[in-house]
Amino acid sequence: MTRTLVVIGHGMVGHRLVEDLRERDAAGTWRVVVLSEEPHAAYDRVALSSYLDGKSAADLSLAGQGFLTDPAVELRLGCSAASIDRTARAVTTTDGDELRYDALVLATGSRPFVPPVPGHDLPGCYVYRTLEDLDAIRREAVEDQPGVVVGGGLLGLEAANALRLLGMRPHVVEMAPRLMPIQVDEGGGQVLAKLVEELGLQVHCGVATQSIDAGPHGGVAGVTLGDGTTVETDVVVFSAGVRPCDELAEPTGLARGERGGFLVDDRCRTSDPRIWAVGECAAVDGRCYGLVAPGYSMAEVVVRQLLEIGDEPFPGADMSTKLKLLGVDVASFGDAHGSSEGALEVVYANTANGTYAKLVLSDDASVLLGGVLVGDAGAYATLRPLVGRELPAPPEHLLLPAGSGVDAAALPGDAIICSCNNVSKTDITTAITGESLTDVAGVKGCTKAGTSCGSCVPMLKNLLGECGVETSNALCEHFGQSRSELFEIVRATGIGTFTDLIRKHGSGHGCDICKPAVASILATLGNGHILDGEQAGLQDTNDRFLANMQRNGTYSVVPRVPGGEITPDKLIVLGEVAREFGLYTKITGGQRIDLFGAHVEQLPAIWRRLVDAGFESGHAYGKALRTVKSCVGNDWCRYGVQDSVAMAIRLELRYRGLRSPHKVKAGVSGCARECAEARSKDFGVIATEKGWNLYVGGNGGFSPRHAEPLAADLDDELLVRLIDRFLMFYVRTADRLQRTAAWIEAMDGGIEHLRAVVIDDSLGITEDLEAAMAEHVAGYTDEWAGVLHDPAKLSRFVSFVNAPDAPDPTISFTEERGQIRPQPVTLPMPSVRGESEEVPA
Amino acid sequence: MTTWQPVCPLTAVPPACGVPALVDDDPVAVFRTSEDELFAVGNIDPFCGAGVISRGIVGDRGGEPTVASPMLKQVFSLRTGECLDDPAARLPTYPVRLHADMVEIAHPC
Ligand code: SRM
Ligand SMILES: Cc1cc2nc3c(=O)[nH]c(=O)nc-3n(C[C@H](O)[C@H](O)[C@H](O)COP(=O)(O)OP(=O)(O)OC[C@H]3O[C@@H](n4cnc5c(N)ncnc54)[C@H](O)[C@@H]3O)c2cc1C
Ligand code: SF4
Numbered sequence: 001m002t003r004t005l006v007v008i009g010h011g012m013v014g015h016r017l018v019e020d021l022r023e024r025d026a027a028g029t030w031r032v033v034v035l036s037e038e039p040h041a042a043y044d045r046v047a048l049s050s051y052l053d054g055k056s057a058a059d060l061s062l063a064g065q066g067f068l069t070d071p072a073v074e075l076r077l078g079c080s081a082a083s084i085d086r087t088a089r090a091v092t093t094t095d096g097d098e099l100r101y102d103a104l105v106l107a108t109g110s111r112p113f114v115p116p117v118p119g120h121d122l123p124g125c126y127v128y129r130t131l132e133d134l135d136a137i138r139r140e141a142v143e144d145q146p147g148v149v150v151g152g153g154l155l156g157l158e159a160a161n162a163l164r165l166l167g168m169r170p171h172v173v174e175m176a177p178r179l180m181p182i183q184v185d186e187g188g189g190q191v192l193a194k195l196v197e198e199l200g201l202q203v204h205c206g207v208a209t210q211s212i213d214a215g216p217h218g219g220v221a222g223v224t225l226g227d228g229t230t231v232e233t234d235v236v237v238f239s240a241g242v243r244p245c246d247e248l249a250e251p252t253g254l255a256r257g258e259r260g261g262f263l264v265d266d267r268c269r270t271s272d273p274r275i276w277a278v279g280e281c282a283a284v285d286g287r288c289y290g291l292v293a294p295g296y297s298m299a300e301v302v303v304r305q306l307l308e309i310g311d312e313p314f315p316g317a318d319m320s321t322k323l324k325l326l327g328v329d330v331a332s333f334g335d336a337h338g339s340s341e342g343a344l345e346v347v348y349a350n351t352a353n354g355t356y357a358k359l360v361l362s363d364d365a366s367v368l369l370g371g372v373l374v375g376d377a378g379a380y381a382t383l384r385p386l387v388g389r390e391l392p393a394p395p396e397h398l399l400l401p402a403g404s405g406v407d408a409a410a411l412p413g414d415a416i417i418c419s420c421n422n423v424s425k426t427d428i429t430t431a432i433t434g435e436s437l438t439d440v441a442g443v444k445g446c447t448k449a450g451t452s453c454g455s456c457v458p459m460l461k462n463l464l465g466e467c468g469v470e471t472s473n474a475l476c477e478h479f480g481q482s483r484s485e486l487f488e489i490v491r492a493t494g495i496g497t498f499t500d501l502i503r504k505h506g507s508g509h510g511c512d513i514c515k516p517a518v519a520s521i522l523a524t525l526g527n528g529h530i531l532d533g534e535q536a537g538l539q540d541t542n543d544r545f546l547a548n549m550q551r552n553g554t555y556s557v558v559p560r561v562p563g564g565e566i567t568p569d570k571l572i573v574l575g576e577v578a579r580e581f582g583l584y585t586k587i588t589g590g591q592r593i594d595l596f597g598a599h600v601e602q603l604p605a606i607w608r609r610l611v612d613a614g615f616e617s618g619h620a621y622g623k624a625l626r627t628v629k630s631c632v633g634n635d636w637c638r639y640g641v642q643d644s645v646a647m648a649i650r651l652e653l654r655y656r657g658l659r660s661p662h663k664v665k666a667g668v669s670g671c672a673r674e675c676a677e678a679r680s681k682d683f684g685v686i687a688t689e690k691g692w693n694l695y696v697g698g699n700g701g702f703s704p705r706h707a708e709p710l711a712a713d714l715d716d717e718l719l720v721r722l723i724d725r726f727l728m729f730y731v732r733t734a735d736r737l738q739r740t741a742a743w744i745e746a747m748d749g750g751i752e753h754l755r756a757v758v759i760d761d762s763l764g765i766t767e768d769l770e771a772a773m774a775e776h777v778a779g780y781t782d783e784w785a786g787v788l789h790d791p792a793k794l795s796r797f798v799s800f801v802n803a804p805d806a807p808d809p810t811i812s813f814t815e816e817r818g819q820i821r822p823q824p825v826t827l828p829m830p831s832v833r834g835e836s837e838e839v840p841a
Numbered sequence: 842m843t844t845w846q847p848v849c850p851l852t853a854v855p856p857a858c859g860v861p862a863l864v865d866d867d868p869v870a871v872f873r874t875s876e877d878e879l880f881a882v883g884n885i886d887p888f889c890g891a892g893v894i895s896r897g898i899v900g901d902r903g904g905e906p907t908v909a910s911p912m913l914k915q916v917f918s919l920r921t922g923e924c925l926d927d928p929a930a931r932l933p934t935y936p937v938r939l940h941a942d943m944v945e946i947a948h949p950c
C-alpha cells in the first residue's frame with residue numbers, strides 16, 4: 001500500500017530527507033509531496049555566496065534530473081503550507097489545495113532576524129538567505145560606495161565579502177566586542193579583525209546599530225551607530241542571526257521550544273506521532289541547530305522511522321566549523337571557549353604573520369577539549385577528530401601544519417573524521433580494505449567522506465597510507481617518481497633521452513605507461529620532433545603515427561581548424577582529399593572535420609595534400625591542446641560584446657602543439673549566453689562588457705564538470721598571460737592522465753591555491769612560467785610537415801617492411817549511408833587495465 | 842624443415858621498436874629490444890582482430906620482454922607470445938635470427 005508523505009519546505013534538509021527516503025524505499029511504499037515556498041527547487045544554501053562569484057542558480061541546485069522526474073515525488077514550487085488540520089490529517093496550501101497525509105515532516109528552516117532598530121524596513125535594507133536576496137543586493141550595489149552589514153558573525157562576514165565582490169566598501173557592525181563571537185575567542189577575534197581590515201573591511205565592534213536613516217528619496221541614506229559614528233550608505237544588509245520558521249506551530253497546536261522552533265524529542269517527533277520536524281526549524285529537546293550537518297542527521301533519523309528500519313536517536317552534533325572567509329582561515333571545534341570545568345588553555349599567537357591558535361585541554365592537560373585557529377587552519381583536520389581524546393603528542397606539536405603533527409594511527413576507530421557526513425575512522429578504513437580502494441576519489445565515492453567542505457581530505461590520505469595503500473605516486477614499476485617529479489628531474493638535469501633517464505633514475509626497460517609519459521615531458525621541454533630517434537618508440541598508439549588509430553587498425557586524420565573558422569577553399573580541399581582517398585567524413589564535436597579510414601601507408605600522401613593547402617596537424621592524437629572552440633562573436637552576433645573568434649584563434653595558435661599530462665580543450669564565448677560552452681573546457685573565456693572572464697578546470701567526458709572562475713574582466717594581454725601561467729603550471733605539476741579539473745581538485749587549497757600561484761605569484765614562479773610558455777610558442781613547428789620532410793620518418797609509414805604497398809589483409813570496409821564503414825569486428829569491452837588509457841579527443 | 846626468409850636489414854628495426862612484415866602471407870611483428878634481442882610474434886591482436894601489434898610499445902614487465910597492444914593495451918610476452926593480462930590469449934611466435942645484417946624469420950611449415 002502506498003502512503004503519502006507531505007514535506008513542508010524544500011530547503012537543504014527537506015531535500016536530503018526526500019532523496020534519502022527515495023534511495024532506500026525501493027518498493028515505493030511512500031509517495032511524497034514537497035511544498036517549496038521559494039520559486040526554486042532546493043539549492044546549496046551553504047555555498048550561497050558563490051552565486052555572486054561566478055556560480056549560477058543551476059550550479060547551486062541540489063535537485064538532479066533523477067529527482068525532478070521521479071514519478072513518486074511531486075514538487076510544488078512557489079507553494080507554501082498555510083495551515084495544518086491534524087484531525088483530518090491534511091495540509092492546506094496557499095493555492096487553496098488540500099493535501100492529505102499519512103506522515104508530515106516540517107522542514108521550514110529559518111528566517112534572518114531583523115533587529116527592530118528604527119528604519120530597519122526602509123527600501124535599501126536587505127537580508128542574506130535566498131537567491132532572491134542576493135539578486136536584490138546585486139541590483140542595488142554601487143561600486144566604490146560604502147555598504148553596511150549589521151552583524152559580525154559568520155554570515156555577516158560572508159555578506160560583507162559579497163559586498164566586496166560587488167565592488168563596494170563594506171563596513172561590519174558587531175555588538176559583541178569581537179567578530180564571530182560564537183566561534184572564536186577574544187584573542188582569535190583580534191587577529192581576525194586585523195586580517196579582515198587588511199582586506200579593506202571597516203570593522204566596528206562593541207557598538208550597537210542605533211538607526212537606519214532615510215534620505216530625501218525615502219530609501220536608506222546612512223546608518224548611525226551607538227558611539228555616534230555615521231556611515232553614509234544606500235545598502236544595509238542585516239545578518240544578526242536567524243529565527244526558526246515555526247509560525248505553523250501555534251495554530252496547529254504543536255509545542256515550540258523555549259527559543260522557538262518546533263519542539264521535538266531526540267527522534268525528531270512532535271507530540272503528534274504523525275508529525276516530525278527536521279533541520280533549522282526543529283528544536284531537538286529544545287535546542288535548534290544552525291548548521292546543515294545536524295539537519296542531515298535529523299533527516300536520516302526520520303527516514304529510518306518512516307521506513308521502519310531503525311529507531312536510533314539524533315546523535316547530537318559537532319558544531320565545529322572551518323571556513324575561509326575573505327581568504328582568511330578560521331576554525332573552531334569542540335569546547336572552543338574553554339567553558340568545561342577546570343579547562344586549561346594553550347595559546348600560540350603570532351601577530352606578525354597573523355596567526356592565532358588556542359587549544360583547550362582538560363584540567364590535567366591530557367585530553368583535548370577544543371580549540372580555535374585563525375589565519376592558518378592547517379591543523380584542523382587532525383585536531384578535530386581528537387576532541388575528547390588523550391593527546392597523542394605535546395600540544396605544540398599538534399599545531400604544526402596538517403599531517404606533520406599527528407599521524408592517522410593515533411586516532412581511535414570511532415573518531416569522526418568527516419564531520420560533515422558523520423563518517424568515522426572505522427567506516428573509512430573498512431571501506432578501504434573491504435572495497436580495495438586505492439585513492440581519495442574512491443574513498444569519497446564509497447563513504448561520502450570529504451564530499452562537503454573538504455577539510456577532512458588530508459586525513460583521508462593519511463588513512464589510505466595507514467591501510468597500507470601505496471598512495472606513492474610512483475609512475476610504474478620502472479620509475480619510483482611521479483610524473484611531476486620526473487618533469488622536474490628532466491628540467492633540472494637537461495636529460496634528453498628516455499634511455500638516459502631510465503638508466504640514471506629508473507630501472508628495467510620501460511613500458512607503455514612510463515614511455516609515453518616521458519615522451520610527453522621531453523616534448524614539452526622542447527626536444528625536437530616527437531618521432532626523432534628513439535623518441536618514436538616511446539610514443540603512445542596515436543602519437544606514433546600522428547593520427548588516431550581506429551578499431552580496425554586504420555587511422556583518422558584531423559587537421560587543425562583554429563576556432564572553427566574555415567574558408568570555403570579549405571573546406572573544398574578537405575572534401576576533395578576525402579573523396580580521393582575514400583575516407584569517411586564527419587564533423588567532430590570540436591568544431592572541425594575528421595577523415596576516417598586511412599591506411600597507415602596512405603597517411604603521408606594525405607597529409608602532403610593537406611599541408612600544401614595550408615593545413616597543419618590538429619593534434620587530435622596527442623595529449624596536447626585540442627581545439628579552442630568559439631562562438632561567432634560580435635562580428636556577426638547581435639548579442640556579442642567581444643570578438644570571440646579572433647581570441648579563440650589567437651589562443652589556439654598560441655598553445656597548439658603544447659604537450660600536457662592529458663588533453664587540453666578550451667572555448668571562447670562572445671557573451672554570457674555562452675554558445676561556445678567555454679565553461680565545460682579546461683580553460684574557458686567568456687566576454688564581458690569590460691573584457692574577458694577566465695574559467696578553469698572544466699570538462700565533459702565521464703565526470704562532467706563546470707570550470708570555476710579564476711579572474712574577471714581581463715584585457716586581452718592579461719588574459720593571455722594568466723592562461724600562459726595556468727597551463728605551464730598544469731603541465732609541470734599534474735599527474736599522468738590527470739585533467740585540469742582533477743588536478744585542481746587534488747591540489748591542497750584547490751582553486752584558491754591556484755589563484756594565489758597564478759595571480760598573486762605566491763610561489764614566485766610566474767615569470768618562469770611565462771618564459772617557458774614563450775619558449776614553447778617560439779619553438780612551435782608543424783609535426784606533420786616535419787614528417788613529410790624527413791625520409792627516415794616517412795619510411796615507417798608502410799603496411800609491411802618487406803612489402804611496403806601490400807594492403808593489410810585484415811582491413812576491409814562495407815558501406816553505410818553512402819560512406820565507408822569498417823567491416824565489423826567485435827571488440828571486447830574495456831581493456832584489462834582498469835583505467836581508460838586511450839588518448840584522443 | 843624450416844626455411845629462413847630474409848625480411849629486412851637490422852637498421853630498419855630501431856631499438857625498442859617493432860615493424861610489420863609479411864611472411865608467406867602471414868602478418869608478423871618483428872621486434873628489437875633496447876638490448877638488441879630480436880623477437881617475432883603474430884601481428885594480429887587476438888582481442889580485436891586488427892593487424893597492429895608491431896605498433897605497440899616495447900618494454901618489460903618484471904624483466905620479461907613485452908609489447909603492449911596499441912589498441913586496448915593488453916601486454917604480451919615477446920618470448921612466449923602469452924598475454925600477461927589474460928592467459929587465455931596468446932600470439933603465435935616465430936623463430937628469428939640475424940644473418941649477415943639481415944633479419945630472417947623461419948616460417949614453420
Ligand atoms: C572525433 C570525436 C567525436 C566526434 O565525432 O565528434 C571524438 C572521438 C574520440 N574521443 Fe572524444 N571525440 C571528440 C570530442 C569529444 C568531446 C567534445 C568536445 O571536445 O567538445 C568530449 C567531451 C569534452 C571533454 O573532453 O571534456 C570528448 C571526450 C572524450 C573522452 C573523455 C575525456 C574525459 O576527460 O573524461 C575520451 C577518453 C579519454 O580521452 O581518455 C575521448 C576519446 C575519444 C576517442 C579517442 C576514443 C578512442 O579511444 O578511440 C575517439 C577517437 C577519435 C578518432 O579516432 O579520431 N573523448 N570527446 C571528437 C573530436 C573532437 C576534435 O575535433 O578533436
Ligand atoms: C549564506 C549562508 C552560508 C551558510 N554557510 C553554512 C556553512 O558553511 N555550514 C553550515 O553547516 N551551514 C551554513 N549555513 C546554514 C545552512 O544553509 C542551513 O543550516 C541549512 O540550509 C538548513 O536547511 P533547512 O532545510 O533546515 O532550511 P532551509 O535551507 O532554510 O530551507 C527551508 C525551506 O523551507 C521553506 N519554507 C518555510 N516555510 C514554508 C512553508 N510554510 N511552506 C513551504 N515552504 C516553506 C523556505 O522558504 C526554505 O526554502 C549557511 C547559510 C547561509 C544563508
Ligand atoms: S555566446 Fe553570445 S556572442 Fe557568442 S554566439 Fe552566443 S549569443 Fe552570440
Ligand code: FES
Pocket residue numbers: 417418419420421449450451452453454455456457
Ligand atoms: S569534514 Fe567536511 S567534507 Fe569531511
